[in-house]
């Protein structure tokens with residue numbers, strides 16, 4: 226194979242010319258066909274990050290020569306397969322291609338698109354660096370770059386070839402480990418922050434009946450087309466100070482509130498337009514973190530002074546993360562491998578037998594084991610023994626791909642000059658650093674437009690088939706990481722949820738009540754991969770607090786059905802269960818403030834940050850520290866869709882799992898859950914139907930009942946009611962007056978649907 230590289234005539238990049246072997250040429254050619262002018266994503270063995278090659282590459286069909294230009298970086302080109310792509314070329318954002326090295330020595334190509342189909346052929350080629358072009362900054366002065374080495378490799382297989390080029394330019398090296406990046410000061414005061422004396426002051430007024438949960442109201446309408454935006458010219462301003470995307474309102478203008486508002490620094494892409502040209506960080510260094518960045522990034526939506534009477538203490542409640550047990554494989558009727566235990570747990574995480582009996586199962590034809598992920602890619606959600614391979618359009622799904630983001634990266638299709646590229650990379654780093662700094666200083670950060678409208682719409686469409694099968698969200702209480710007791714009280718937590726693990730995400734069909742239904746979660750998978758990337762590659766290296774993140778929970782899809790459903794104030798991880806970062810992605814196009822449903826985030830320490838209300842608008846990603854930031858979901862008056870992911874710290878998680886194994890807590894006992902739920906049900910029920918009356922006698926009876934409960938039930942109740950201990954629960958309950966009982970009941974009802982909307986049997990699962 227022949228190869229040459231050198232500074233191009235314009236002096237703004239290195240031009241590479243490669244003579245490809247016939248098989249490789251065919252692969253590149255076909256991929257170019259599949260991807261249109263998107264990105265070719267290539268993962269080569271020994272190379273940590275996939276390479277992203279903007280397409281089309283110019284292939285001369287007569288000579289087999291390929292030319293392309295790189296501004297900087299290391300290019301390792303591994304092609305080991307030939308793809309056959311019938312049908313029309315896919316040009317949408319879901320088109321993607323990846324080369325990934327499988328278990329052993331052979332290479333495979335995976336090519337996925339909504340309408341195409343690839344035949345995988347094994348190849349064999351090591352990740353070999355063939356040539357290196359080293360002259361840091363050379364393209365700043367044309368003519369000084371040089372090829373310092375060339376080599377050639379003839380692949381053993383005619384269909385496999387490797388070409389490598391490394392071009393160094395230290396000017397665009399991204400920030401790496403936090404130790405290498407001096408932490409900049411907290412975000413500066415935004416000079417153009419808009420403030421208003423009235424907006425965002427109170428919980429939004431209820432608009433009962435305004436949303437009934439139809440598909441249209443759930444926001445499944447077509448979003449606007451993506452802007453096509455040119456790259457900024459050389460001379461264009463790099464920072465506009467534009468704050469239009471960071472709607473920052475402040476209720477009270479006090480010095481403390483001013484300072485707090487100032488902390489919420491709007492982050493903008495800085496190129497003076499509304500375009501998504503910061504979507505991509507084009508990472509060429511295989512051994513560096515690849516960074517994807519949201520366009521038009523902004524911080525939290527509404528800054529408010531703390532509410533006059535903040536809700537009572539944080540409940541020790543959280544959400545049951547993925548179960549820790551290893552799955553047990555079994556075989557389904559139609560021959561597909563089914564991990565019944567895990568699927569049941571994932572789909573109906575109530576821990577109760579009824580849900581397991583009801584039993585979902587996912588089905589897929591037998592396929593060979595998937596290849597392990599290439600080293601260095603973000604860790605995936607819980608490892609599973611019986612992995613499912615999705616069969617979507619006859620193609621295997623790559624567990625990780627950057628392509629959905631890349632496909633939007635107009636900056637790649639219309640590459641600017643080296644200087645423009647460098648500016649872009651710098652800006653991306655700057656924004657990521659701001660996000661990390663904000664998270665570090667205040668415990669939370671919010672990114673807007675991280676997920677595209679198309680991806681939101683696609684994911685919502687994929688989830689629609691599952692929506693009838695969501696279960697009431699569980700409040701997870703107790704010290705047992707991942708195995709803790711769960712209790713469902715819709716007044717405290719009014720959403721319904723669906724847990725999706727890797728296996729479920731990769732399934733093509735599910736069976737419920739003996740009925741088989743098709744499903745596909747490709748878009749959703751991509752969205753999750755994009756969030757993983759933000760966390761693992763964008764933030765983990767920048768925050769020592771996140772340095773130990775090793776994996777995340779399964780994805781929890783949640784729908785607050787409207788009608789005032791909410792989730793009471795709580796902290797996700799109060800028991801050192803391993804969860805360090807909570808990341809929410811909202812899927813609600815056209816969400817209006819009057820629909821409520823804001824995520825209210827409370828400061829880590831009194832006065833340390835503003836209380837912010839973050840509306841669940843589509844594409845927005847909210848991040849906060851799971852063990853420190855109290856938060857609640859304000860009553861939602863329209864169906865509100867969100868995806869929650871929890872990222873685990875390796876050390877804390879391991880310790881929690883060990884602790885859970887050796888000392889299962891009393892709250893695990895089903896009897897405790899039943900007793901606690903029964904009492905809550907009575908407490909919440911209308912007086913007429915409840916055993917507890919707001920009279921002196923009723924109060925006395927309640928105090929006696931609570932004191933007589935088993936410890937586990939008392940612990941659960943204390944947690945749900947936001948009381949710090951069992952002692953305090955008993956004291957509180959024994960000193961109730963008719964008045965305070967009525968207030969407590971009202972308070973609980975106001976937290977959500979209450980029994981007016983939910984029958985007791987649906988609001989209590991034990």
Ligand SMILES: O=C(O)CCC(=O)C(=O)O
Nearest residue numbers: 544797809824858867869
């Ligand atoms: O949906 C949200 O905004 C937050 C949900 C939440 O707090 C949780 O599931 O723990």
Ligand SMILES: [Fe+2]
Nearest residue numbers: 795796797856
């Ligand atoms: Fe939460």
